Each structure stands twice: as C-alpha cells, then as structure tokens.
Amino acid sequence: MTDTLQSALHALRANDCSAFRPLLLPAGEPCTASRLEALLDVGDVREVHDTLRQQLCGLLETRHPSRKLSDAELNALVADHADPTTHGVWVHYPWSGRLVRVLPRDEFQELRSSRNRNKITADEQAVLRDLTLGVVGLSVGQATALTLALEGVGGRLRLADFDHLELSNLNRLRGGVHQLGVAKTLNTARAIAELDPYIDVDVFPEGVHAGNLDAFLTGAGRLDLVFDECDDLAVKVRLRERARALRIPVMMETSDRGLLDIERFDQEPQRPLFHGLVGDLKADDLEGLSTYDKVPTVMKIIGQRTMSSRMAASMIDIETTLPTWPQLASAVALGGSLNTDAARRLALGTLRGSGRFFVDVEQIVSDDAEHAAGDPPSFDVEISEEATSLALPRLRPGPGAVRDLVAWATTAPSGGNCQPWRFEWDGAVLRCLHDRTRSANYLDFRDFATHLAFGALLETLELAAPLAGLRAHTELVLAEDLIATVSFSPSRGAADLLSEQIPKRVTNRRLGERVPLPPDAAATLSAAARAAGGRLQLITQPDALDAAGRLLGRGDRVRLLNRLTHGEMMAELRWNAAEVEATRDGVDVATLELTPTDLAAMRMISSWRVLAMADRVGGGAGLEKPSRKAMASASGLALLTVRGQTAADRVRGGRALQRVWLTAAELGLAVQPMTAITHLFDRLAAGEVDALTAGGRESLAALRAGYEDLFDARADDAEIMLFRLAVAGPPTARSLRRRVDDVLVETRSAAPTDVPGPRAPAPG
Numbered sequence: 001m002t003d004t005l006q007s008a009l010h011a012l013r014a015n016d017c018s019a020f021r022p023l024l025l026p027a028g029e030p031c032t033a034s035r036l037e038a039l040l041d042v043g044d045v046r047e048v049h050d051t052l053r054q055q056l057c058g059l060l061e062t063r064h065p066s067r068k069l070s071d072a073e074l075n076a077l078v079a080d081h082a083d084p085t086t087h088g089v090w091v092h093y094p095w096s097g098r099l100v101r102v103l104p105r106d107e108f109q110e111l112r113s114s115r116n117r118n119k120i121t122a123d124e125q126a127v128l129r130d131l132t133l134g135v136v137g138l139s140v141g142q143a144t145a146l147t148l149a150l151e152g153v154g155g156r157l158r159l160a161d162f163d164h165l166e167l168s169n170l171n172r173l174r175g176g177v178h179q180l181g182v183a184k185t186l187n188t189a190r191a192i193a194e195l196d197p198y199i200d201v202d203v204f205p206e207g208v209h210a211g212n213l214d215a216f217l218t219g220a221g222r223l224d225l226v227f228d229e230c231d232d233l234a235v236k237v238r239l240r241e242r243a244r245a246l247r248i249p250v251m252m253e254t255s256d257r258g259l260l261d262i263e264r265f266d267q268e269p270q271r272p273l274f275h276g277l278v279g280d281l282k283a284d285d286l287e288g289l290s291t292y293d294k295v296p297t298v299m300k301i302i303g304q305r306t307m308s309s310r311m312a313a314s315m316i317d318i319e320t321t322l323p324t325w326p327q328l329a330s331a332v333a334l335g336g337s338l339n340t341d342a343a344r345r346l347a348l349g350t351l352r353g354s355g356r357f358f359v360d361v362e363q364i365v366s367d368d369a370e371h372a373a374g375d376p377p378s379f380d381v382e383i384s385e386e387a388t389s390l391a392l393p394r395l396r397p398g399p400g401a402v403r404d405l406v407a408w409a410t411t412a413p414s415g416g417n418c419q420p421w422r423f424e425w426d427g428a429v430l431r432c433l434h435d436r437t438r439s440a441n442y443l444d445f446r447d448f449a450t451h452l453a454f455g456a457l458l459e460t461l462e463l464a465a466p467l468a469g470l471r472a473h474t475e476l477v478l479a480e481d482l483i484a485t486v487s488f489s490p491s492r493g494a495a496d497l498l499s500e501q502i503p504k505r506v507t508n509r510r511l512g513e514r515v516p517l518p519p520d521a522a523a524t525l526s527a528a529a530r531a532a533g534g535r536l537q538l539i540t541q542p543d544a545l546d547a548a549g550r551l552l553g554r555g556d557r558v559r560l561l562n563r564l565t566h567g568e569m570m571a572e573l574r575w576n577a578a579e580v581e582a583t584r585d586g587v588d589v590a591t592l593e594l595t596p597t598d599l600a601a602m603r604m605i606s607s608w609r610v611l612a613m614a615d616r617v618g619g620g621a622g623l624e625k626p627s628r629k630a631m632a633s634a635s636g637l638a639l640l641t642v643r644g645q646t647a648a649d650r651v652r653g654g655r656a657l658q659r660v661w662l663t664a665a666e667l668g669l670a671v672q673p674m675t676a677i678t679h680l681f682d683r684l685a686a687g688e689v690d691a692l693t694a695g696g697r698e699s700l701a702a703l704r705a706g707y708e709d710l711f712d713a714r715a716d717d718a719e720i721m722l723f724r725l726a727v728a729g730p731p732t733a734r735s736l737r738r739r740v741d742d743v744l745v746e747t748r749s750a751a752p753t754d755v756p757g758p759r760a761p762a763p764g
Helices: 003-014 032-041 052-062 071-081 105-112 122-129 140-151 167-171 184-195 213-218 233-246 291-302 309-316 329-347 401-409 445-468 497-501 521-531 542-560 563-572 577-583 596-605 608-616 621-632 647-666 676-686 694-710
Strands: 023-026 047-050 089-093 098-102 132-136 156-160 200-204 225-228 250-253 259-263 355-358 421-425 430-434 470-479 482-490 534-539 636-643 670-673 717-726 744-746
Touching: 023 032, 032 089, 052 071, 052 098, 052 105, 089 184, 105 122, 122 329, 132 140, 132 213, 140 156, 140 184, 140 329, 156 184, 184 200, 213 233, 225 233, 225 329, 233 250, 233 291, 250 329, 259 329, 401 421, 401 445, 401 470, 401 744, 421 445, 430 445, 445 470, 445 482, 445 497, 445 647, 445 676, 445 717, 470 647, 497 647, 521 534, 521 636, 521 647, 534 542, 534 647, 534 717, 542 563, 542 621, 542 636, 542 676, 542 694, 563 608, 596 608, 596 621, 636 647, 647 670, 647 717, 676 694, 676 717
Parallel strands: 047 098, 132 156, 132 225, 156 200, 225 250, 421 744
Antiparallel strands: 023 089, 089 098, 250 259, 259 355, 421 430, 430 482, 470 482, 534 636, 636 717, 670 717
C-alpha cells in the first residue's frame, strides 16, 4: 500500500463522522485494484454491491425502446459495449462501509434519467445538470435537495444548516434513529451521494451568516438559484439582500397551503424583498428576536389572510404550548416537489416571472371541490345500429329510381368521409355539385381529393343504374361547382357483376397476421386498374412493407405535429354513437379498430396541447406506431396512378379506384386507404407547403425520396390512392352516409325516367 493511499484512508477513517463525499475509483485504471485491496485490508469495506451487468442491460434496453430484446441479443450488445471487468466506477462510502460499482458518469446519468424523458428531454436534462443550486435550511430544504437530485436538476449543490438531526425532526425529515445527532447537512449530502455519487455537493454545517454568505452564493461559481427554507428571519432578509445585489433568483416554499414564493432578482434587481409585503425591512432589525417576536413578520410573509386556519391557530400558541411553528411530512414533501418543479421550469425558460402561488391540497381535494362536475369521458367504442352495414334501398324501375340511385352513389369513398357532394334533380338531369363547405381541407389540395371522390361516385352511379333498369349518361363539366350532369335512359342490359359489391365495399382496418395475397389477386387487381385507365403498383415483399410502414408512420407524425392538419384530422373523428348519428359523416372511431389502449392514446393525441408539447420536446415517435402496425399485418401496399394531372384525369382516377376497390371486395380482401401522405406530396411538388414548419417540410421532402425508392412515381402521373391490402375478417363498423334528403334537392315532381324523345320508357 502506498504512503499516499494510507494517508487518504487514515483521513477517511479519522473524519468518518464528518465524511459526506464518496471515494470514486474507475474500474479501468491500473491503480484501482490495489486501492480496493487496501480498503478491504483495513476493514473499511463492510458490504460490496456489484450490479454492473444489470445496469449495462438496463442502459442498452433503453437505447432500443421499440422492441423487447432477447437474452441472446442483450448478451451480444453487452459484450460489444464494454468489458465488464474494467468498466464502470467503484464507489466507496466511508460512513457506511459500502463499496458499490456503478456505470461511468455519462452512462449512469443517461440510464438514471431515462424515465424522465420526454417530460424532460435529453437536451433539457443536460441544461439542468449544469446548474449550481443552493439550499438554506434542511427541513423543506432537505426534501427539495433530494427531489432536485432525484430529478437531475442541478449537478452542483450547496447545503447550509447549522442544526443537527433530532428526534422531533423525524416527523418530516428523511433519516433514521441511528442518524440522530448528525449534522443535517451531512445526512442530506450522504443521501444525495448514495443516490448519485456524481453530484458535486458542498456543505455549510454552520449555516449561512454574514461571514460566509458570499462564499455560499458565489464561492467556486455563482449560484443559478437559491432556495430559502431556513427559519431565521434575519438570514432570510440578508440572503435576499445579497442575492438581489448579485442578481440571483430566490425561491421559497412555506410549508403552509403549498405557498410557493418566487423572486426573480435576476430579472428585477430593484424588486422589493418579499414582494414588498414586509416594507423596508433590514436584516439587522431582526437579529436576536425570539420566535414569539418573529410572529408578526412571519404573518406578513405568509399572509395573515391567506394562512391556513390551523397555522394561524398555531401561531397564537408559539412559545406557550408550542415551541415553534408546526410542519407536516406531507407539506414538506409537497414543498420539495413544488420547489423542484418550479426550478426546472425557471431554468428552462418556461416560468419567467416573480409571484406567489398556492397549491392548496386541502382546497383542491375536498368535499366542496368541483371534482364530480360531469362524467369522465368514455374510452369505450360505441357502435351505432347502422354502423356495421349500409341499408341501401332495393333498386327497381319506376318513380323514385334516381333518388335510390343517389343513395347507392353516395356510398362512394371520400377523404375523411366528408361526402363533398350535393345533387339537384329536375326530372330529366341530375346535377352533381361540389359542396365546398364540406371539403375545405388542407389535404384537398386544388380539389384533387374532391375530384377523386366524384370519380368514384360517378362510377358507382353508372354501375348501379342497370339494377334499376336504367342507363346513366354522364357528361363531365368541371365548371365552378358543377362537376357533372347525368341523364338516364331505359336499359335492358345486364348489370356489371361489380355492382353486387357496391353495398359490401368498405374501409377495413382490421389487423391480423401478415399472410400472402391469394393466388392471382395481384394480377386481377392490376387488370381492373388497366381496364379503367389506371396503373397499379403493388408491394408484397416483407422488407419493403416494413420500410413502407416506417415511411407512412413518419408521414403521420408530420401530419399530426402540424396544428392545422392535426385539427382537421381530429374534426373528422366521431367518438360515439350519438355523434355518428348526428352527422352521418366523418370517421367513426369504431372503424379504426383500436385496442382500448390505442383508443386511450387517440383520446390523448386529440388534444393539440399534448402534441404541441410532444413536438417541443422532440417527442412524438409513438405517433408512427399505428401505420407501422397496419403494415406489419399487410399482405400488400398498392399505389394507383393515372396519366395526367388535370381535374378530368383525377375524376378518371376516382373511377379506376372504385373499380379496383370493388374488385378487392369481390376477392375478399380488406382495403385501407393510407393516402394522406400522397396529398401532402401533391402540395410538396407544387411548392405549397407553407402551413408546415420548416422541419415538417424537410421531413416531407426526405419522405418523398424514400417513397420514390418504393414506387415508380412519374412526374406526369396523378397519384390517386395509396392503400393497404390485407387478408382479414370483416370490420367492426363502417362509417355512415348522409341521408338522401340531406344531399338531394328535387326541383319538380316527376317520374325519374320521364325524359322526352327516344329515351322515353316503353309502355308497361
């Protein structure tokens, strides 16, 4: 054993009663083994705790949060990461004789603070760890210091208190009977060191006084914030006087009614002490006063009218039946929490002003509180009676046929089930009009989504007409709000077999196992697209589907972290049967096929306040999960395109989409549109994405590059729809359609086939 080490160990043993700093011995340093041997030889180690491997496993698991690592994977990661024999730091606590091995500083702090994220981001944690904080008085102050250490607020702490732990303190202070008589500063410093040996703690066991106040506030670096939790009024005033001169903010929790007092002397160097409540009070005026004589000043500080009734009643008995003012463990613990929370926000710039704040638990949690005002929101999915099927009228020739055909036509898909149409029927011509009040949406760029929906509607109308003994003649207009006109003539021809699928066509988001598409399904769908003038690209390889899931998830994140598109998406949702029946549009949440946990998450992300905070702290990765899960159970991902970019081309694309979707229904395949991202890409191509943040625009451009690795995206093609194909059971529910009376205006009463000329129906 070296003379230097012998001297160090002798000093540790000799000063064991006053030791509060642990000895740190990096495991990889050559001299550590001999130092550990010396500690063992002299009997200064009574317990050894070595859980380094578990700590390494925990660290590496937090770095791979998206999946559960197998034992083999974890073992491999640990082996690649470090040599367990030389990794970490041995920590010796001389006051207890414990020898503990922990991760190196950076890894220790990363793992210990991992559960803080994203309430505190990694960058914010680094800012907080760089703070130097002072605590004067160790009752509420002890709770504050320990909570600061727990939360990782402050990498350097200075603790001041002249007192020693007494049995009467154990109603509110953390400690044991074996620590009675030990300085409060040592008890607190040791507890912090046992929690985190890397926090730099210094102690002032004589408390703060005129002779050491500057050393406390500025020695070895100026404090960023000081917590005043002492009982001495003269010290309170002197502390503020000097903190104000040095522009150090002061925070105080009074342990009564959760009163938190913040004085931002860093911003307001002329601010009166205690917000002016005690007038022009000087520290010298308070020296030597008894507790009884301090009561008037204490009442001014706490506030006579705002003091709790029990505290006010106790003040009457100070130095008669009570030696000093009472404090409860619950109030002290709350005070430590309030101080830490406010300090964190002050340091991060989200709490900017001075003031007095009450967190009065007795008032908040009471029989008189408004705790039962309204029922809590339901997290159960309610399914309306009509949600699982569309009750369509039977089509037959005769009066009312066009009215019934409108009911069939409006089963066509539309973005967010907005149903952007209205109709006028004068007995000869059905006018199909764009109702712009229903499609004012950021994703409906230049009416692209509306034209797609009308294409599907017109195709449905023409497919269904023969079932009513009619033939539909469509003239595309696309002038102002008039999309098309449709007239009818008698028809004795057979209906297209796809017409049978119209009532069955539905968005189906059911999840299951990923299984291959049925034989010839891809070829059949591609042929249906080609016959309608479209082109279908289909991804079925598992790796490509997983890549698409990641891309679509990131697209969802861009959409949801933008206030405009988030608001529009949430406006589409119908949360219960009453909402579904009231509007008969939008997306019934029952159709989302959410688990109870997913539904709770959806309720949470419906709040922009929640997502704005997620965006601010760099979070929101969980927003990507639904699309990833959807693609994990997909048999394929299809992109339908048509040549051309005009409105007429997009209507044609809507026709092709409806035929492909009906063909998928005929094949028994589940179809789920995943097309929000293609609408954003349309805007990106036109350079009209100003509503997105700069980060959102950059993300979207990067996603487009990845998208073009998956699909042959031609500049002169319109991307009609991206949709998921799966082999799945029937959907839990389907979104409703508005009633015919809500969309159709009949301008004169006439039989629907009473049209002049050669198209008049044959008698009988």
